[in-house]
Amino acid sequence: MSLLQTLLAVLTTLGSLIVALPLITLVASCMALVFLTRVIRRIIEPRYSPWSELLEFDPTFGWKPKAFLHTHYLADDVFYATTDAQGWRGNTSLSDSDIVVFGDSFAWGYGVDDRNHFASVAIPLRIKAIGTMGYNMVQAFQWMEHLSSYLHGKSVVWFIYYGNDLYENLVPHMRHYRMPFMRKTNGTRGWEIVTSHLSPQAWSFTSEHHDIGEKYYEKLAELCSETFLSQRAYAACAFLIGQAKVLCEEVGAQLSVVGIPDIVQFSAQGVTRLQALVPESQCVDPNYPDKQIRQICDGLDVPFVSLKDHLNICDHKKYDVHWNEKGHRKVAGVLMQMYYDYIP
Numbered sequence: 001m002s003l004l005q006t007l008l009a010v011l012t013t014l015g016s017l018i019v020a021l022p023l024i025t026l027v028a029s030c031m032a033l034v035f036l037t038r039v040i041r042r043i044i045e046p047r048y049s050p051w052s053e054l055l056e057f058d059p060t061f062g063w064k065p066k067a068f069l070h071t072h073y074l075a076d077d078v079f080y081a082t083t084d085a086q087g088w089r090g091n092t093s094l095s096d097s098d099i100v101v102f103g104d105s106f107a108w109g110y111g112v113d114d115r116n117h118f119a120s121v122a123i124p125l126r127i128k129a130i131g132t133m134g135y136n137m138v139q140a141f142q143w144m145e146h147l148s149s150y151l152h153g154k155s156v157v158w159f160i161y162y163g164n165d166l167y168e169n170l171v172p173h174m175r176h177y178r179m180p181f182m183r184k185t186n187g188t189r190g191w192e193i194v195t196s197h198l199s200p201q202a203w204s205f206t207s208e209h210h211d212i213g214e215k216y217y218e219k220l221a222e223l224c225s226e227t228f229l230s231q232r233a234y235a236a237c238a239f240l241i242g243q244a245k246v247l248c249e250e251v252g253a254q255l256s257v258v259g260i261p262d263i264v265q266f267s268a269q270g271v272t273r274l275q276a277l278v279p280e281s282q283c284v285d286p287n288y289p290d291k292q293i294r295q296i297c298d299g300l301d302v303p304f305v306s307l308k309d310h311l312n313i314c315d316h317k318k319y320d321v322h323w324n325e326k327g328h329r330k331v332a333g334v335l336m337q338m339y340y341d342y343i344p
């Protein structure tokens with residue numbers, strides 16, 4: 001290449017750089033802004049704990065929430081939560097409550113600050129929520145039994161989350177956490193609660209075992225149709241609701257059941273997602289869990305309310321199955337209406 005050609009190439013390159021300089025400056029400014037935003041957010045945003053730090057081992061329930069928590073946690077975003085001397089959220093004591101809600105993370109209020117929890121906004125009624133992350137129906141019923149002496153004259157509301165409560169009633173673990181479960185009594189049509197395997201030692205499982213995390217929606221799809229799993233799951237559910245009905249009658253409390261659908265059950269897109277997880281011959285009905293539990297409750301004369309009739313997708317967090325602040329306000333309204341409808 002001649003000297004003249006070299007000079008022309010250099011001048012061309014310099015010209016291109018001069019023309020592109022505003023664009024380069026803009027891109028660099030944007031990158032710097034993103035970097036500074038992340039740095040400032042880390043400085044301002046409080047440190048949050050994983051949900052596993054909320055829990056401690058218990059030989060009866062598998063695990064329970066820790067007492068006197070005052071810290072931040074992460075769902076879609078960071079939220080602040082506190083617990084009382086027993087590990088439950090809310091300022092109302094169990095003795096002073098009008099309504100006692102039993103359940104899992106929906107009862108605990110995972111994802112919202114204390115002030116936005118349904119128990120805090122259901123004024124003037126006083127609500128105590130008994131539940132924590134990962135609980136199945138067996139654990140909720142065990143707490144009903146354990147706290148039965150406090151339930152006289154109260155409205156007892158059982159939150160049943162279709163996403164995993166029904167399936168997890170039948171398995172002995174939630175990943176590495178050992179939990180109470182239901183099994184058929186030998187030689188009878190009855191059921192029994194099994195707790196003999198509970199210990200602080202982590203449960204070991206392989207890919208051949210039921211991995212609840214990976215098979216979450218596959219199991220929900222089976223529970224939304226007529227399958228062997230759904231037959232067992234709803235039979236165990238009926239047994240537990242029947243036992244809770246007897247317990248509440250003995251202590252002078254009124255039992256009600258609230259069905260909580262998973263967010264995928266609210267949309268056609270979600271139902272399509274479930275249908276893709278089962279054989280084509282197996283029809284997924286997003287209302288099937290509601291129909292089955294309503295039938296169980298009707299047979300036991302237990303009031304039943306499905307939140308599918310009261311909530312929608314906008315009442316849930318954007319990247320999490322739990323309710324947002326708006327959803328908690330709606331749930332508070334549902335609980336208040338149930339209280340005035342069903343308490344004599």
